[in-house]
Amino acid sequence: xxxxxxxxxxxxxxxxxxxxxxxxxxxxxxxxxxxxxxxxxxxxxxxxxxxxxxxxxxxxxxxxxxxxxxxxxxxxxxxxxxxxxxxxxxxxxxxxxxxxxxxxxxxxxxxxxxxxxxxxxxxxxxxxxxxxxxxxxxxxxxxxxxxxxxxxxxxxxxxxxxxxxxxxxxxxxxxxxxxxxxxxxxxxxxxxxxxxxxxxxxxxxxxxxxxxxxxxxxxxxxxxxxxxxxxxxxxxxxxxxxxxxxxxxxxxxxxxxxxxxxxxxxxxxxxxxxxxxxxxxxxxxxxxxxxxxxxxxxxxxxxxxxxxxxxx
Numbered sequence: 001x002x003x004x005x006x007x008x009x010x011x012x013x014x015x016x017x018x019x020x021x022x023x024x025x026x027x028x029x030x031x032x033x034x035x036x037x038x039x040x041x042x043x044x045x046x047x048x049x050x051x052x053x054x055x056x057x058x059x060x061x062x063x064x065x066x067x068x069x070x071x072x073x074x075x076x077x078x079x080x081x082x083x084x085x086x087x088x089x090x091x092x093x094x095x096x097x098x099x100x101x102x103x104x105x106x107x108x109x110x111x112x113x114x115x116x117x118x119x120x121x122x123x124x125x126x127x128x129x130x131x132x133x134x135x136x137x138x139x140x141x142x143x144x145x146x147x148x149x150x151x152x153x154x155x156x157x158x159x160x161x162x163x164x165x166x167x168x169x170x171x172x173x174x175x176x177x178x179x180x181x182x183x184x185x186x187x188x189x190x191x192x193x194x195x196x197x198x199x200x201x202x203x204x205x206x207x208x209x210x211x212x213x214x215x216x217x218x219x220x221x222x223x224x225x226x227x228x229x230x231x232x233x234x235x236x237x238x239x240x241x242x243x244x245x246x247x248x249x250x251x252x253x254x255x256x257x258x259x260x261x262x263x264x265x266x267x268x269x270x271x272x273x274x275x276x277x278x279x280x281x282x283x284x285x286x287x288x289x290x291x292x293x294x295x296x297x298x299x300x301x302x303x304x305x306x307x308x309x310x311x312x
Contacts, residue, residue: 027278028275030245030273030276031161031245032271032274033272033303034272045290052279054279056274059273062271063096066098066160066161067099067101067159068101068102068161068162069116070104071106073105073106073167074166076168076169081132081167083257084220088127089124091265106140107133107137108134110144110145136168142162143209146244149213149214150213154214161216161246161271162218162246165222166219166221167223170229177199177233178229196229200232207240215244216241216271217248218264218267218268220251220257224253245303249263249264276288286306286308286309288306290303
């Protein structure tokens with residue numbers, strides 16, 4: 001992948017600094033999927049931004065170069081973790097050489113364990129040797145991981161995705177998101193009625209910050225928990241993923257883990273990347289519409305529909 005090789009020093013610099021890159025350019029890139037079975041040549045996409053037609057200045061299809069940043073955030077059940085590790089290594093082994101995969105760890109800040117590379121064995125070895133101690137780190141690191149991916153998108157004509165494999169309980173984070181009851185003798189205490197308020201507030205702030213970043217986020221949570229606050233957390237992870245055009249899945253049993261991870265890699269691999277020119281004086285809240293006319297009728301598409309641009 002010669003086009004990527006020249007960008008790796010910049011990628012590693014971004015990994016070390018985790019600089020948040022704001023959407024201040026005249027273009028944006030969005031992930032797109034063709035949901036209908038289609039063996040025809042690459043379609044001609046048509047786009048509007050805030051209702052105004054805009055040119056598609058570049059498009060990369062599912063056979064083009066891509067980078068997958070796999071972030072492990074695993075701290076709990078060893079049997080679940082081992083299944084997840086095996087599933088990830090199996091899917092990585094199936095990827096074509098045009099896919100470069102990097103491995104990161106989310107505990108105590110974002111750490112690079114294996115640089116993005118088409119060489120699978122060092123990556124697989126790093127996954128198998130990965131420790132499972134520490135506190136969950138997804139909420140503290142997801143913006144940095146997506147900022148890194150955003151920086152790479154801006155520098156290189158490649159598709160880039162971030163995939164978190166996580167199992168954390170909201171009660172295990174270093175920061176307390178559980179909204180403890182302030183006055184146990186007051187039945188009208190709002191903290192009693194809305195124990196999930198703090199986590200919803202955290203998710204809302206993160207979703208707004210991620211709204212300007214261009215890489216899609218995918219999350220597989222392998223340890224479903226049924227209490228009210230953890231359900232709010234798990235739903236929030238799905239919200240963060242959908243905000244970026246990606247997808248989240250919560251596994252309710254160990255049997256679902258391998259299938260969920262396989263489905264995420266398939267989704268990542270089948271993504272298109274479209275680059276759209278922005279109209280002058282584009283609003284901060286940007287809505288995108290796409291179509292792909294064909295002789296057989298418009299293709300059924302799914303794509304990231306909204307951005308919250310900063311400095312736009």
